[in-house]
Amino acid sequence: xxxRTLDWVDERVDLSGLREFIAHKRVPIHTQEIWYYLGGMTxxxxxVQVVTGILLLLYYRPSxxxxxxxxxxxxxxxxxxxxxxxxxxxxxxxxxGLAFAHFISVFLLKSYxxxxxxxxxxxxxxxxxxxxxxxxxxxxxxxxxxxFATKVGTGIAGSVPLIGKFxxxxxxxGDDVTGATLSRFYAVHVAMLPxxxxxxxVVHLLLVQRQGMSVPLKLExxxxxxxxxxxMKFFPNYVLRDVLAWYVVLAVLAALAAFYPWELGHKAxxxxxxxxxxxxxxxxxxxxxxxxxxxxxxxxxEGEHVGVIAFGLLGAxxxxxxxxxxxxxxxxxxxxxxxxxxxxxxxxxVFTIIGRYAN
Amino acid sequence: xxxxxxxxxxxGDDSGRYxxxxxxxxxxDRRLFLDSILSIGFxxxxxxxxxxxxxxxxxxxxxEPATASAVAGAASALKPNSGVLFKFGSxxxxxxxxxxxxxxxxxxxxxxxxxxxxxKTDTSQLWCACHNGTYDLGGNVVSGPPPRxxxxxxxxxxxxxGQEEIVVSRG
Numbered sequence: 001x002x003x004r005t006l007d008w009v010d011e012r013v014d015l016s017g018l019r020e021f022i023a024h025k026r027v028p029i030h031t032q033e034i035w036y037y038l039g040g041m042t043x044x045x046x047x048v049q050v051v052t053g054i055l056l057l058l059y060y061r062p063s064x065x066x067x068x069x070x071x072x073x074x075x076x077x078x079x080x081x082x083x084x085x086x087x088x089x090x091x092x093x094x095x096x097g098l099a100f101a102h103f104i105s106v107f108l109l110k111s112y113x114x115x116x117x118x119x120x121x122x123x124x125x126x127x128x129x130x131x132x133x134x135x136x137x138x139x140x141x142x143x144x145x146x147x148f149a150t151k152v153g154t155g156i157a158g159s160v161p162l163i164g165k166f167x168x169x170x171x172x173x174g175d176d177v178t179g180a181t182l183s184r185f186y187a188v189h190v191a192m193l194p195x196x197x198x199x200x201x202v203v204h205l206l207l208v209q210r211q212g213m214s215v216p217l218k219l220e221x222x223x224x225x226x227x228x229x230x231x232m233k234f235f236p237n238y239v240l241r242d243v244l245a246w247y248v249v250l251a252v253l254a255a256l257a258a259f260y261p262w263e264l265g266h267k268a269x270x271x272x273x274x275x276x277x278x279x280x281x282x283x284x285x286x287x288x289x290x291x292x293x294x295x296x297x298x299x300x301x302e303g304e305h306v307g308v309i310a311f312g313l314l315g316a317x318x319x320x321x322x323x324x325x326x327x328x329x330x331x332x333x334x335x336x337x338x339x340x341x342x343x344x345x346x347x348x349x350v351f352t353i354i355g356r357y358a359n
Numbered sequence: 360x361x362x363x364x365x366x367x368x369x370x371g372d373d374s375g376r377y378x379x380x381x382x383x384x385x386x387x388d389r390r391l392f393l394d395s396i397l398s399i400g401f402x403x404x405x406x407x408x409x410x411x412x413x414x415x416x417x418x419x420x421x422x423e424p425a426t427a428s429a430v431a432g433a434a435s436a437l438k439p440n441s442g443v444l445f446k447f448g449s450x451x452x453x454x455x456x457x458x459x460x461x462x463x464x465x466x467x468x469x470x471x472x473x474x475x476x477x478x479k480t481d482t483s484q485l486w487c488a489c490h491n492g493t494y495d496l497g498g499n500v501v502s503g504p505p506p507r508x509x510x511x512x513x514x515x516x517x518x519x520x521g522q523e524e525i526v527v528s529r530g
Binding site: 055080250 | 419
């Protein structure tokens with residue numbers, strides 16, 4: 001049946017190129033091969049987000065008067081609505097976590113080196129987009145926590161030197177966080193970001209398929225010296241392993257969604273005081289806490305400004321890594337970049353933990 | 360999927376990694392067995408995902424209680440040979456006063472395709488503009504496509520004489 005369908009398509013659209021490609025594609029086997037699965041797992045969660053997100057759209061209403069009630073309706077009235085919403089929230093968090101782990105592993109393995117600079121570029125932009133998804137999606141249930149977190153988050157954008165005021169109004173759709181902000185975040189979350197992310201995911205995957213998997217520097221050198229590279233077939237061997245990893249993700253996600261419902265909290269009230277202990281999603285905690293620690297003025301410049309400029313530079317640095325790390329591109333060891341990655345990771349972990357428990 | 364996986368055995372690639380002690384015929388059985396298990400697994404997963412989604416797609420009963428009664432305005436405001444639309448719960452209804460001064464109320468939802476009917480002064484009929492259906496002032500179909508007569512409501516007047524309001528309720 002399957003074969004006949006394929007033959008039917010094949011007769012009309014020549015699939016031989018694709019078939020050849022799949023039949024001959026090999027994936028290297030080595031001690032670091034475990035990291036290869038992170039990208040696929042992230043992709044799987046992206047798929048979960050697309051499906052559950054579209055389903056949520058069926059009942060969600062993007063207005064300040066109805067958003068909270070519609071989410072409440074989804075989780076309490078619609079059959080399996082609680083499951084879809086919990087999956088979407090949990091999957092978002094796992095997705096950011098896995099994307100980040102993928103990013104760190106690629107950084108440490110120096111897989112960004114020539115000729116994979118474009119893969120890195122599309123990947124880092126995707127990581128930024130995922131943070132954008134998280135930030136914009138957080139507001140949509142229109143509850144107390146998300147309302148004030150958005151005030152603070154857009155306020156940070158407001159402290160960008162020169163264009164801050166403009167940026168803040170652009171993000172909020174006005175001077176304050178109101179229903180207009182909700183409409184904007186909704187448009188960004190369900191239309192603009194998905195369109196951009198889809199294009200970038202396709203580019204990212206095409207590059208990965210086209211160039212094949214990167215192998216660690218040390219192994220690459222040994223292969224150049226004539227040692228044979230151990231490989232496995234992509235289909236079905238590697239694909240089945242990939243599917244296994246997806247099953248693990250699905251199991252974790254389903255367990256979290258079923259046993260740890262994502263809180264909806266209280267409806268946002270612009271005239272209520274900020275609830276105590278307000279903090280952003282965990283993946284913004286390190287940044288949040290850093291800004292909190294900055295003194296009000298550094299060398300005569302406002303502390304917030306310095307912080308925002310520093311994060312901007314950090315982002316630019318991450319984008320540029322493949323072009324800055326010349327040694328790795330020549331196939332040599334580059335311990336400086338390993339050190340940068342480890343220091344950066346340590347900073348993130350420590351500040352996230354402090355940010356979580358500090359008052 | 361299963362064809363390709365059975366096919367793999369012949370590629371000879373992994374023969375070193377997966378020993379085949381029992382000879383090719385029983386190895387084929389084992390492969391078939393494993394393939395079936397795998398397929399059952401995939402199908403179960405698909406079903407476990409499809410079921411909640413299919414249930415989710417069906418909207419829940421709104422939970423809105425059926426409206427029992429509504430006020431359709433002041434009786435004195437309604438002139439003979441006229442009709443006014445009002446909200447009966449979440450759906451439109453119409454209250455009419457005949458030439459004789461009798462007040463009647465109906466659901467204003469046409470029984471044909473749910474359009475909203477209106478009062479026609481020249482013929483003293485209820486008329487649906489969508490497909491030209493007409494009802495008399497008893498709610499019965501006079502002409503056009505509507506399959507049933509309009510639902511008729513019970514009308515009561517409440518309040519001081521001269522200032523009564525029209526209270527409409529389900530029979």
